[in-house]
Amino acid sequence: MTGEVTGMTTAYIWALLGMAIAVTYLWRGLGTTIVAGIDPDSPVLQWVACVAYGLLSALISRIVFLPVGVLENTELVDRVGATVFGFVMFFLFKKHIGVGTLSAAGAFGVLVWARSQGFI
Amino acid sequence: MRQHVGDKEEPAISASENLYANNWALFRRGLLDGFSLPAFMVAASMIGYGALVHSAGLSLAFGVVSTLGIWGLPGQVALIEYMLLGAPLVSMLIGVSLANMRFLPMSMSLAPLFRGSKSGWRLRYLWVQFMSVNTWVGLLRRVPELSPDQRGPFYAGFSTICMIAGAGGVSAGYLMAEAMPFYVTVTLVFLNPIYFAFVFAAMRARAGLLAFAAGAIAGPPMYILTPEWSLPLAGIIAGSVGYFADRFLRGRS
Incomplete structure (x- = not known):
């Protein structure tokens, strides 16, 4: 994605940002209000937590397989390969989050770099 | 400082009790908890966002305020993409909002953790503004060992370090944008989702x-x-x- 934001005054840009903050807070405030009368240990809230995990995981998986934005310019095989490598390291190192993350991101960086240099 | 509310049992706190002696100690405990991987990951991810803000021709102030105000990377990125497209206002607001919809189930899971604490519960609408995947998971991990009264100060400390790291990361990314090669930018963008994948897998x-x-x-x-x-x-x-x-x-x- 390239190019600059054009045709907007500074005041309009800040007004937009204010509205974006407000519509984001809507979810935060709504969730807090809905939940006021519900027992924290109730099955409903355990289900809601599972929905949050499922939603985030779907988002991550979508970014790896079908990204939009700047990652669109990278290869599917690099993204999936780096992720798989990260998970292998993650389990080899007894589910170490740092090892998994840095292995996956490191592998991805190396793959993209090697491709830009024409090595792959 | 702890109090019983209703007939809820207090979570057992073992030898670590003195570690949580007062609110300031809890705040520092949260700072330290966040200072390792979470703050580093927030900073690194926001470097990528800072570079995006710069390339869109927006100001550094916009980068910092949008980071701390929206405090959810997918929504922040969506906002800039829509601004670049010059999309209609309503479609833009719906898009930004949907990109951060995860905050609904997340706040439903976070807010009740403060019930049972008078001060914590009173501030619940503030706590959810600090909430990101990082701070949410950071608190959830410690819930078994923290009483409701202890969660507020701990969570405030954890969120503070993450927000400082976020603001710092955006600024660094904004200022270094022109010097960053493509493979660095895409790796930083890739880092955030992949980090969460491992947080959840653990x-x-x-x-x-x-x-x-x-x-x-x-x-x-x-x-x-x-x-x-x-x-x-x-x-x-x-x-x-x-x-x-x-x-x-x-x-x-």
């Missing part, structure tokens, strides 16, 4: 793990089916699969 709760696995499978096909509604739908389907599969497995053992 979870102990079986229901959450099953929901995580189901979501990873459901995500891409749902996106092809209906891009706008894929996230809430995939979340509800995967969350239900995880929740009920866990109950089924528990019933059998």
Whole structure:
């Protein structure tokens, strides 16, 4: 994605940002209000937590397989390969989050770099 | 400082009790907890966002305020993409909002953790503004060892370090934008989702793990089916699969 934001005054840009903050807070405030009368240990809230995990995981998986934005310019095989490598390291190192993350991101960086240099 | 509310049992606190002696100690404990991997990951991810803000021709102040105000990377990125497209106002606001819809189930899971603490519960509408995937998970991990009264100061400390790291990361990315090669930018953008993948994969709760696995499978096909509604739908389907599969497995053992 390239190019600059054009045709907007500074005041309009800040007004937009204010509205974006407000519509984001809507979810935060709504969730807090809905939940006021519900027992924290109730099955409903355990289900809601599972929905949050499922939603985030779907988002991550979508970014790896079908990204939009700047990652669109990278290869599917690099993204999936780096992720798989990260998970292998993650389990080899007894589910170490740092090892998994840095292995996956490191592998991805190396793959993209090697491709830009024409090595792959 | 702790108090009983209703007939709820206080979580047992063992030898570490003196570590949580007062609010300031708890705040520092949160700072330290966040200072390792979480703050580093926030900073690194926001470097990528800072570079994006710079390339869009927006100001550094916009980068910092949008980071701390929206405090959810997908929504921040969506805002800039829509501004670049010059999309109509309503479609832009719906897009930004949907990109951060995860905050609904997340705040429903976070806010009740402060019930049972007078001061913590009073500030619940402030706590949810600090909430990101990082701070949410950071608090959830410590919930068993913290009483409701101890959670507020701990969470405030954890959130503070993450927000400082976020603001610092955006600024660094903004200032270094022109010097960053393509492979560095895309790696920083890739870092954030992949970090969360491992945070969730390291979870102990079986229901959450099953929901995580189901979501990873459901995500891409749902996106092809209906891009706008894929996230809430995939979340509800995967969350239900995880929740009920866990109950089924528990019933059998």
